Amino acid sequence: MSIEVANESGVEVDEAEFAALGRFVLDTLHVHPRSELSIMFVDTTVMTELHVQWMDEPGPTDVLSFPMDELRPGREGEETPPGTLGDVVLCPEVAAQQAKVAGHTTAEELLLLTTHGILHLLGYDHAEPEEEKEMFALQRRLLLTFLAGR
Structure with missing residues (x-):
């Protein structure tokens, strides 16, 4: 599993922890x-530019996902094709604001958003109520299991 983590935000993050989270999520979902x-x-400037360019929405957002090879989760014992999953782009400054409202740390918010972004790369969505229920339940289970193993 090749997971590249790059920090161009100016905010300190534990890059190794995010690589470990990515590896955990992809391994658990049999990618x-x-x-x-x-x-x-x-930073917020770059995220604002991406948000406007790709979503046609103003201002920065917390996370954007850019899928590449449209990989999907596998099943135990099932071989899935290798490929490039894509990019998860996060904005720590927006995450910090959301973390305050949610009552947890910025690092925890960023881990949640990373999990969310990876699930989007794997084809999960939350546009419809049933999709949202499935995606958010999986997101919660993955994140809590990862955090429990730290």
Whole structure:
């Protein structure tokens, strides 16, 4: 599993922890071990530009996902094709504001958002109530299991 973490945000993050989270999520969801994932942290200026360019929405957002090879989760014992999963782009400054409202740390918010972004890369969505229920339950289970194993 190749997981690249780049921090261009100016905010200190534990890059090794985010790589470990990415590896955990992809392993748990049986994504091919030769697949690639990129996680990038950017400042609000860059995130605002990306948000406007790709979503046609003003201002910065917390996380954006850019899928590449449209990989999907596998099943135990099932071989899935290797490929490039895509990019998860996060904005720590927006995450810090959300963390205050949610009552947890910025690091915890960023881990949640990273999990969320990876699930989007794997084809999960939350546009419909049933999709939201499935995605958020999986997101919660993955994150709590990862945190319990730290």
